[in-house]
Structure formats: C-alpha cells, structure tokens
Amino acid sequence: MGALGGWEIILIVIAVLVIFGPKRLPEMGSSLGRAIREFKNAGKEIQKDIAQTMNDNSSDINSKKDA
Numbered sequence: 001m002g003a004l005g006g007w008e009i010i011l012i013v014i015a016v017l018v019i020f021g022p023k024r025l026p027e028m029g030s031s032l033g034r035a036i037r038e039f040k041n042a043g044k045e046i047q048k049d050i051a052q053t054m055n056d057n058s059s060d061i062n063s064k065k066d067a
Helices: 006-020 025-066
Strands: none
Touching: 006 025
C-alpha cells in the first residue's frame, strides 16, 4: 500500500468528471474550501479557549499561593 501513482489519479479524476460533470466541480471545490476553512477556524478557537483556561487556572493557583 503506497502512495497513489499517476494512472490512479487520472482514473479518479475521470471518474469524478463522469459522476459529477464539469459544471458541478467548481461548486464542490468552493464548498470543500469553505468547510476546510471553518474546520481550521474552529480548531484555532478551541486552542485559544484551552490556552485562556490554562492561563486563568495558573493565575488562580498563583493568587491562592500568595494568600
């Protein structure tokens, strides 16, 4: 099981063109791009929330030590 070769990629492209047609491919590409962008933004937002929670918790711990 290796990477896809040239013939396999050509065959996949031809199959996609036959199934969906050339008119729907740009629409599908833009939809896929939007979905990937939203997924990345959600991941960044989750990372930001985690970092903020960690910072809040560490500041709470430090304030309890000082008290």
